[in-house]
Amino acid sequence: MTATIDDASDPTVIAFPSPQGMRAALEARAPRVLAVANQKGGVGKTTTAINLGTALAAIGEDVLIVDLDPQGNASTGLGIDRRSRNHSTYDVLTGEAALRDSIVPTAVPRLHLAPSTLDLSGLELEIGQARDRAFRLRSALAPLNTTGGTQFSYVLVDCPPSLNLLTVNAMAAANAILVPLQCEFFALEGLSQLLKTVESVREQLNPGLTIHGVVLTMFDARNNLSGQVVADVREFMGAKVYDTIIPRNVRVSEAPSYGKPVLVYDLKCSGSEAYLRLATEIIQREKKLSVG
16 A cells, blocks of 8 residues: 555554655754864874774765864875865854865765864964854854755864864864874873863863773884883773774875875775774774763
């Protein structure tokens, strides 16, 4: 039997949501926002943001990377020329442009970018006295999936290597923090300071903020210190440390100079394989969080 409009009053007929209703529900669904943060430089934040974003896109997610670092390395590493950055995250945070207006596609299907420019370095002087200065990014992200266009499932925010207003904006807007941690001697010292900042943001600006996980980067199996750092971090952070470890890999280091993620530059290298495993692990952890 084919259901008709007249069947609506028949209790034996199952009413399915209309396509329009289903589409509206999907459009209203907010993306998961992960801030890739560590105040220490050279730990692999931008490399992780670029390649994790690429890996998530490769397994079917629609991903937006928001470049909040004035150096703009995420933008350059994805091959976005400075001359083509008509609107940047600086324009978004100062209210001169909507986030959608700044978004550009990348060479990777399903991966988009909101690029950065050097103007961001002066943002704190411009909005430092504004009452909503810590919530500019949150406000910009709020209408993201309600204005048409690509419906993003993940937003990765690449933070600068400092705990300044840009990083606070990222934390205030994020559902969770992803912490890249280089396998080096002072790793835990920097992590302790970051955790204090996260706790402060949670208390004052974003009660729902959590640590999604710690990803160990630049691991060198030939170096005994790397193994000791892994053991120490796992003891300190427990289950928050991802099983996946990103190895020190020359192909990962070369890829940004070609404006490509390492998964595009050399899919079969150990670095690419590690980021694909990390993306899968993050999706699995997300499912557990949603069930919990």
